[in-house]
Amino acid sequence: xxxxxxxxxxxxxxxxxxxxxxxxxxxxxxxxxxxxxxxxxxxxxxxxxxxxxxxxxxxxxxxxxxxxxxxxxxxxxxxxxxxxxxxxxxxxxxxxxxxxxxxxxxxxxxxxxxxxxxxxxxxxxxxxxxxxxxxxxxxxxxxxxxxxxxxxxxxxxxxxxxxxxxxxxxxxxxxxxxxxxxxxxxxxxxxxxxxxxxxxxxxxxxxxxxxxxxxxxxxxxxxxxxxxxxxxxxxxxxxxxxxxxxxxxxxxxxxxxxxxxxxxxxxxxxxxxxxxxxxxxxxxxx
Numbered sequence: 001x002x003x004x005x006x007x008x009x010x011x012x013x014x015x016x017x018x019x020x021x022x023x024x025x026x027x028x029x030x031x032x033x034x035x036x037x038x039x040x041x042x043x044x045x046x047x048x049x050x051x052x053x054x055x056x057x058x059x060x061x062x063x064x065x066x067x068x069x070x071x072x073x074x075x076x077x078x079x080x081x082x083x084x085x086x087x088x089x090x091x092x093x094x095x096x097x098x099x100x101x102x103x104x105x106x107x108x109x110x111x112x113x114x115x116x117x118x119x120x121x122x123x124x125x126x127x128x129x130x131x132x133x134x135x136x137x138x139x140x141x142x143x144x145x146x147x148x149x150x151x152x153x154x155x156x157x158x159x160x161x162x163x164x165x166x167x168x169x170x171x172x173x174x175x176x177x178x179x180x181x182x183x184x185x186x187x188x189x190x191x192x193x194x195x196x197x198x199x200x201x202x203x204x205x206x207x208x209x210x211x212x213x214x215x216x217x218x219x220x221x222x223x224x225x226x227x228x229x230x231x232x233x234x235x236x237x238x239x240x241x242x243x244x245x246x247x248x249x250x251x252x253x254x255x256x257x258x259x260x261x262x263x264x265x266x267x268x269x270x271x272x273x274x275x276x277x278x279x280x281x282x283x284x285x286x
Contacts, residue, residue, distance in 0.1 A: 001092060001136055003060055004033015005255075006286060007263035009183045013042030014271065020048075021055040026277055028059040030284045036064035036094070036158070036183070036263045045070065046079040053087040064158050064183065064263070065096030065140040068117065069107055073124025081134035089135065094158045095121065096140030097211075114211075115145045122153045138179055142166075142215040147173040155179050156260075161203075161212050163237050164253040166219055171258025181261040182254050185239040186247050187268070188279045192232075199239035200229040202267045239267050244282040251286050262286075 008027045012020060027035045035052060039045035045066040052061050061083075066076065076093060083091035097114040118139065125133060139150040141157040147170055150157040156179030159170055167182050174180055185202065189195040206212045207229065216226060216234070225231045230238070240250035254262045266279040 001060060001089065002033065003062075003092070003179065003181060003261045004031075005261065006032050006284065007034035007036055007060075007062070007181065007261055008032050008280060009036040009064060009263040009265040010276070011040075012037045012048060013040055017051070019273065020052060022273075024052045024055040024059055027280065028056050030280055032059070032280070032284065034060040034062050034092070034181070034261065034263065036062045036181075038064060039067050039070060046083070049083055049091055050087075053083060053090055056090075058090075060090045060092060062092040062138070062158070062181070062263075063094045064160070064181075065094045065098075067098040068095055068121045069098060069111075073121050074128040076121075077125045077128035077133060080137070081129065084135045092136040092138060093133075094138045094140060095154075115149055118146065119149055119153065122149075136179060138181065141170070142211060143218070144169070144173060151175055151178060156181065159183065161185075161206055161238060162215070163219055164257040166215070167254045167257035167259050179261065180259050181263060182259045183263050183265055184251060184254060185265045185267050186251070186279060186283065187239050187241040187266070188244050188247055188282055189241055190243055192241065195239070195241035196232060196235045198267050198269070199235040199241065203230060203235070203238055248283060248286045251283070 010023055024035055045063050049061050080093045097118055136155040138156050138158045139146060139154050140160060141147040141150045142159060147157060151174045156174060157170055158181045159166060160183045171180055187195045187198055221234050225234045240247045251262055264283055266276040268275040
């Protein structure tokens with residue numbers, strides 16, 4: 001499966017059917033190879049993939065991520081096989097262990113240790129069919145142990161909220177021949193104060209989740225830098241901002257570090273799809 005050099009990552013819960021269709025068709029028309037979408041409190045991941053695949057012709061769709069506590073491994077394998085059989089082999093199954101509030105608080109399941117839970121899930125996928133899975137299986141891997149599991153038991157990784165330094169470490173652990181599809185938030189805005197305010201608002205939901213906080217600390221951000229919504233160095237690393245040329249330079253750092261694919265997440269005011277699309281158009285030739 002060809003993911004293309006660049007992809008789009010977009011939160012989809014606030015988009016209606018027309019907005020979802022427009023997003024898929026816009027990403028495809030601009031030449032992006034893949035559209036990545038999350039699983040949260042809104043649309044169910046596999047049903048949404050089916051709609052987005054039906055709304056496009058060539059675009060690859062990737063779950064980023066499908067929560068392993070939302071469906072059992074057998075169902076995930078059948079979903080992968082079904083979508084690829086019915087939509088021309090254009091679906092990649094990105095899997096993640098999610099976070100305690102989304103697992104225990106929202107779903108009422110017990111949140112197990114991440115790496116053993118994912119290993120068991122991948123073993124279940126392997127047992128759910130004959131031979132290799134019917135499309136790429138990728139892991140939302142941040143720490144070295146999950147990255148090693150991605151290297152040994154999947155097609156690669158889809159890291160989120162990371163820096164080029166993390167990309168370099170991930171590429172080294174994954175080794176050659178693996179997919180390394182890195183998400184990067186962007187804000188084409190030369191007013192630093194406004195860009196950072198948008199970035200802090202976007203990142204606020206992640207600042208209380210230990211999986212991300214622990215990874216940021218591994219990357220060298222201190223408790224002080226992560227306090228009160230994050231200092232400027234942290235925000236500028238998480239949300240590339242400035243003019244289009246500056247943002248493109250930041251995106252290229254991931255490729256230099258070893259990414260095989262970079263998915264761009266525009267950061268805008270809530271509901272500002274015009275700015276979202278303008279940013280995607282400006283960055284499509286990165």
